[in-house]
Amino acid sequence: LNELECELEKQRERTQRFLSEKDREFEAMKKQLERSTTIIDNKISHSISDIQQTDESSPTIINELFSQNHNHHHSSSTIGGPMSPINPDNNNLLYFIQEQQLREQELTSLRKQRHELESTIRDLHNKYSFEINQLQATIEKLNDDLEHMKLSTQRNDLLTKNEHNIDYIKNVFYHYLLANDTQVKHTMANALMTILHFSTKEKAKIESQKQTNSLTSGGWFNYK
Structure with a gap:
């Protein structure tokens, strides 16, 4: 690699x-x-x-x-x-x-x-x-390919180092699904993207989708 x-x-x-x-x-x-x-x-x-x-x-x-x-x-x-x-x-x-x-x-x-x-x-x-x-x-x-490859390596290292990281990610995602407050969900989503090493383009695409959802009053990132 x-x-x-x-x-x-x-x-x-x-x-x-x-x-x-x-x-x-x-x-x-x-x-x-x-x-x-x-x-x-x-x-x-x-x-x-x-x-x-x-x-x-x-x-x-x-x-x-x-x-x-x-x-x-x-x-x-x-x-x-x-x-x-x-x-x-x-x-x-x-x-x-x-x-x-x-x-x-x-x-x-x-x-x-x-x-x-x-x-x-x-x-x-x-x-x-x-x-x-x-x-x-x-x-x-x-x-893009280079960034994706580096982030994939970091994710693999993160997931294979120890089970504690996997449990932590699971816990964050679990509370994310249960949260009703959109601000809390947004904060948790950012934490997940950081932990999983999302690429710049992936973050930008999610941010764009978030803006679209806020206009159409739908989606997980909708602000009340």
Whole structure:
């Protein structure tokens, strides 16, 4: 029995260590992803700012380019010279449009990366939350098993040491059954639970039942 208790204790300690490692691992990955998200947010802000500045100045730039282009063609037509289909003004306008498109593409790409990181964080949170809950449930069960085993050992020792203890328990239980006063019955019930080494959960369940009985005016623990 002692070997089994030791094994349960070791298993509980291993589970607790594993749970702590999972917690640290999750926090480290979460911080790393949050840093990446912050960097992307800054890039998005800069890209939006650049695009807004470009949008504000684009009408003026385009008007100037078209005006220069129009004047260039007008002067070429006036002197009777040939009209070139491609000139520096056209190149500037094309370059400006391409730059605008590239910035918008970069912004779209950054937003996509940010969305993917947020999705990764949510997935990790869900995964680790499930694993942590499972580990906590395992630890709770191991604690209950260990407490139950220790209390069982104490009860066995109590009952096998001598007959005096058995007679004492019998006497308390006998008077408990005969008592009419609920306060006396409650005191004796607590004494029995202490003598028989009831577990924490067993005591809590009895206490809960006592509260229910007091509301429904029934049961052994009902107060008058």
